[in-house]
Amino acid sequence: MLVVGGSSGLGLAVCRLAYGLGAEVIIASRSALDKHEELTATVGPGIETISLDVTSEKDVESALERVGTIDHLAVATRPPLTPSLFLQADLGQARQAFETKFWGQCQLIRMAHGRLAPDGSIVLTSGIAGERIYAGNFAMSVINSATETLCRALAVELAPIRINAVSPGFIAPKPPDVEARARRFPAGRVASAEEVAEAYIHLMESPYVTGTTLVVDGGARLV
Template identity: 35%
Template sequence: MQNLNEKIVVVIGGTSGIGLAVVKAASQLGAKVYAAGRSQTNIDKAKAVCDDTVSFRLADTHDDASLLALFKEAGEIDYLVSAATGADRTIAPFVEQTAEQFSAAFQKFWGYTNVVRNGEAFVKSNGSITLVSGTPARKYKSGMSSLSCTGGAVEAFIKALAVEIAPKRINGVSPGLIDTAMWDVMGEEKQQKLADMTVHIPMARAGKPEEVAQGVIFAMTNSYTTGTIVDVEGGTLLS
């Protein structure tokens, strides 16, 4: 892994799970890191596990003013990452969902477009943007159509923008099932349920946020990688 000394890294959704793992990895590699999320509670929890060189800020992918304030403060950004969830998802057959339920999942996509619209001008010409997608973009399961369509939109957006914003780069990282706070709604059965949901994939376990962060560090720093989706999914797409 390379040295990120003197690099400026901004991670939206950097207060939990995959984003927080990117924040820790980039910080350990020497970068000046700005990490953002919507809630002070998550910021306080994240602060407790990061060194004090990380700057935590409140920002919401659906609030342009908060994004712009963050980007202005960060200045010339080397690597901009968004790992924000920011959407209500309904897991159910398409025809059983209301239009509102189905379209709610797209709030993640609209949030990402807001990050890029507000942030691109701040990214250095040799810098990059990395967005976090997910296996449903290319792995189709009953009840998951809203996630597949949202993920497909995120991946198409990445490829379309790679052509437009060159020489700046933009890539995606697509995680499989990763053990993060996103699954805390499962309560005490979380670990058993994650194990059950991954028993059939080649790696036969849920992934760790740190494993996805390695993919993000690669996508954001490799100077000849753009419009690419890095899959970190334990073989999910094969299963």
């Protein structure tokens, strides 16, 4: 299993869970190779780490040559993006975020397609901002919505390879104001990264699920 964006946060939680279930885990990110010892201690011995910038075609090609055949590909990249109202936002930063999270994953999938096992799967990552609009998050709202549409389009075009997405809500740790907001959700709290990571494994292991966005948000969309 190849996890792109797997050296921290949600991607790292996916790696830990998959490794615990016996998967051969390869972690790829800009910092994964430099953090090899730390990631080995966190995930487990025997993992492979690869330096990868998804916006670089050369990087992607080099990484995929090292990986070989891929049974499951999880994409959990999250570009730095400062929350800002639309009229005050740095559009250059928003454009770069779109280049990384959306177009970067498009390039990655196109180049990885021939290396995916026929019964393999791809799991993308969107997020609550794609549906539940919060002021100051217009760029991530657009990126997440585009990712979910991409998921459905590729499920048709790349079949029989299955393409799904996970849409997380608020994941700990969060600032106090976000924690307070999450207490108003039906679940009454933010999620742990491990709770959301279970959704990725479910989608990888479910042979009849494709083109689906699995929401793990504690009911945030309901209130």
